[in-house]
Amino acid sequence: xxxxxxxxxxxxxxxxxxxxxxxxxxxxxxxxxxxxxxxxxxxxxxxxxxxxxxxxxxxxxxxxxxxxxxxxxxxxxxxxxxxxxxxxxxxxxxxxxxxxxxxxxxxxxxxxxxxxxxxxxxxxxxxxxxxxxxxxxxxxxxxxxxxxxxxxxxxxxxxxxxxxxx
Amino acid sequence: xxxxxxxxxxxxxxxxxxxxxxxxxxxxxxxxxxxxxxxxxxxxxxxxxxxxxxxxxxxxxxxxxxxxxxxxxxxxxxxxxxxxxxxxxxxxxxxxxxxxxxxxxxxxxxxxxxxxxxxxxxxxxxxxxxxxxxxxxxxxxxxxxxxxxxxxxxxxxxxxxxxxxxxxxxxxxxxxxxxxxxxxxxxxxxxxxxxxxxxxxxxxxxxxxxxxxxxxxxxxxxxxxxxxxxxxxxxxxxxxxxxxxxxxxxxxxxxxxxxxxxxxxxxxxxxxxxxxxxxxxxxxxxxxxx
Numbered sequence: 001x002x003x004x005x006x007x008x009x010x011x012x013x014x015x016x017x018x019x020x021x022x023x024x025x026x027x028x029x030x031x032x033x034x035x036x037x038x039x040x041x042x043x044x045x046x047x048x049x050x051x052x053x054x055x056x057x058x059x060x061x062x063x064x065x066x067x068x069x070x071x072x073x074x075x076x077x078x079x080x081x082x083x084x085x086x087x088x089x090x091x092x093x094x095x096x097x098x099x100x101x102x103x104x105x106x107x108x109x110x111x112x113x114x115x116x117x118x119x120x121x122x123x124x125x126x127x128x129x130x131x132x133x134x135x136x137x138x139x140x141x142x143x144x145x146x147x148x149x150x151x152x153x154x155x156x157x158x159x160x161x162x163x164x165x166x
Numbered sequence: 167x168x169x170x171x172x173x174x175x176x177x178x179x180x181x182x183x184x185x186x187x188x189x190x191x192x193x194x195x196x197x198x199x200x201x202x203x204x205x206x207x208x209x210x211x212x213x214x215x216x217x218x219x220x221x222x223x224x225x226x227x228x229x230x231x232x233x234x235x236x237x238x239x240x241x242x243x244x245x246x247x248x249x250x251x252x253x254x255x256x257x258x259x260x261x262x263x264x265x266x267x268x269x270x271x272x273x274x275x276x277x278x279x280x281x282x283x284x285x286x287x288x289x290x291x292x293x294x295x296x297x298x299x300x301x302x303x304x305x306x307x308x309x310x311x312x313x314x315x316x317x318x319x320x321x322x323x324x325x326x327x328x329x330x331x332x333x334x335x336x337x338x339x340x341x342x343x344x345x346x347x348x349x350x351x352x353x354x355x356x357x358x359x360x361x362x363x364x365x366x367x368x369x370x371x372x373x374x375x376x377x378x379x380x381x382x383x384x385x386x387x388x389x390x391x392x393x394x395x396x397x398x399x400x401x402x403x404x405x406x407x408x409x410x411x412x413x414x415x416x417x418x419x420x421x422x423x424x425x426x427x428x429x430x431x432x433x434x435x436x437x438x439x440x441x442x443x444x445x446x447x448x449x450x451x452x453x454x455x456x
Contacts, residue, residue, distance in 0.1 A: 011214060011218055015221070016222070018219065022294075028299075032299070048183045051186045059204075059208055060208075061298070062208075063334055063337075064215070065298045066296060066341050067296075067300060069204050077190045078190065081187070122367050132300065136299055
């Protein structure tokens, strides 16, 4: 069942990310729902699930992007793993804390990405920070916070976390 | 609502975790050439994902169509589309005629000008955009099974759109001409100066490496040179809007306004056999001296 849920998330997220999100992009930047999903899976289900879903989602999303496969797989896998480790350290996770956490982790992942991608000389570090990393981190944090708030208000997150991590 | 858990034993989870971490580290150490192998392995996954992708794109197009035709602007939208199509057609004809006349004048006196064979092309529909924010790409509904390959040129009747950089069985990713990581061999139609067209971070394009003595000026048209890449000669790329000359620089560069607005492209043609003449082919095989 869990595998089916993960498969649905992976197969469903790519069309949403590539077809629908460009319409709600802000200054040409859209949130990375794959990143948000991997973080939430890692936080709720643990580092193994976060890592595996991160690898699979990074792979699937790189098939529909000019981004190279290795950076997509390694970055998303690492984010899922780190989210799993972070989730192990917290007992109670409020949406506000999650938003702050997503903002920081998205910024860090975004700062590493230009080096991993070997972009053109025009796309230097400052350009990346101001035009992609910071806006995307804000959008990731807001969208992740909204998704988590919806889950938080309808599901028993603490129980879900403890059950998933057993 | 409860999530069902597979409840693997703790030691099994730990072993699986270690293996997964080794897998990620292994990816880091892989040489770049092996990426294409994983791209091939991922092709079935891409095929599976392409189904919901096309369904979502279809629903999206239908909603956009209803909105555009019946809600937003009744009648005007259709007329506008028709005019745009006619304008694109005229631009294409204009570019081709201009290119043909200039090429005929210059080359017919010097060489036995070989008429370029029209390339075979595949029509494809745009079904999505890049899943990330780092590249400007579009996703097409045709892939490797339709004969699409990396480095093939993508055009519309108005001009160059970009080139294919990745394919799955049923989709292809096209890096747009406005992406800074793209490079296409270009030619100023009036002066015949060649250069490399790159995208800019502002969503425009730039022709680089124009000789300092070139008298290129704003308003000049830039077309594909046909020397390198998946494009035949003479496809419009853009119009020069500004010339940049820096002191002590070896070359000048020009800012271009692309002929095609990549954000509004819906249908494209993928050039499968550009029949690009090589330098040797263009100049003829040197004959041995008697």
